[in-house]
Amino acid sequence: MKTEIQIFTSEVFGEIRTCQVNNQIMFVAKDVATALGYTNTPKAIRDHIDDDDKLTERFVLSGQVRSVIIINESGLYALILSSKLPQAKAFKHWVTSEVLPQIRRTGGYIPTHAADGRDLSAVEILHRADAIVGRTLRILNEEAEDTLTATQVAKTFNMTTYDFNAILRDMGIQYRRDGHWNISDDLADRNLTRLRTHVSYSLKGQKKVKVYMTWTLDGVRFLNAKLGYPNF
Incomplete structure (x- = not known):
């Protein structure tokens, strides 16, 4: 080629x-x-x-x-x-x-220039x-700009993503199935989380779709109340 x-x-x-x-x-x-x-x-x-x-x-x-x-x-x-x-x-x-x-x-x-031809600073x-x-x-992120990933939320608690997810699992807030984290059934109708979809393509043109759970601001406030960290 x-x-x-x-x-x-x-x-x-x-x-x-x-x-x-x-x-x-x-x-x-x-x-x-x-x-x-x-x-x-x-x-x-x-x-x-x-x-x-x-x-x-x-x-x-x-x-x-x-x-x-x-x-x-x-x-x-x-x-x-x-x-x-x-x-x-x-x-x-x-x-x-x-x-x-x-x-x-x-x-x-083409190097970046201003309209008058001068080099930009x-x-x-x-x-x-x-x-x-x-x-x-x-x-x-137009449809998901008001949600945060587990990694982003974990940082507000000064935790690693692994520890954050493990703690929420142990507290019964979420569970893992088929490689994905899901909100517990008894919390599903409280607008704490939202699914986000990411589409990418490999070099061979193969489409890859990844769906994962993110946290809404209500969800973050809920976690603050549960974990006792007044970050928001």
């Missing part, structure tokens, strides 16, 4: 090579891992990225055919979220404010990135 490489350059992060496979934007995994400060890039790629989010592609690089691991946007965000280094946030801003919008709009990369670029991310999140 002939795949055209596009190179995006940042003074801070260096070169990031991208391409498109089956209409999906892909990134060279090693470039992303290096930009995020991972010292052992093969281990980072192996440990943090699901198999469905990466594949090996052959490219002509420096006159030679080489096999390169490329990752989709889900894999990109997995590396970003797993990075503990301060440059991860700045890298996310660069990708979301310049690289991804330009690929989607033009199929290539770092502050202006960050503001644009925040606006893009904010709009995207509002669209993706």
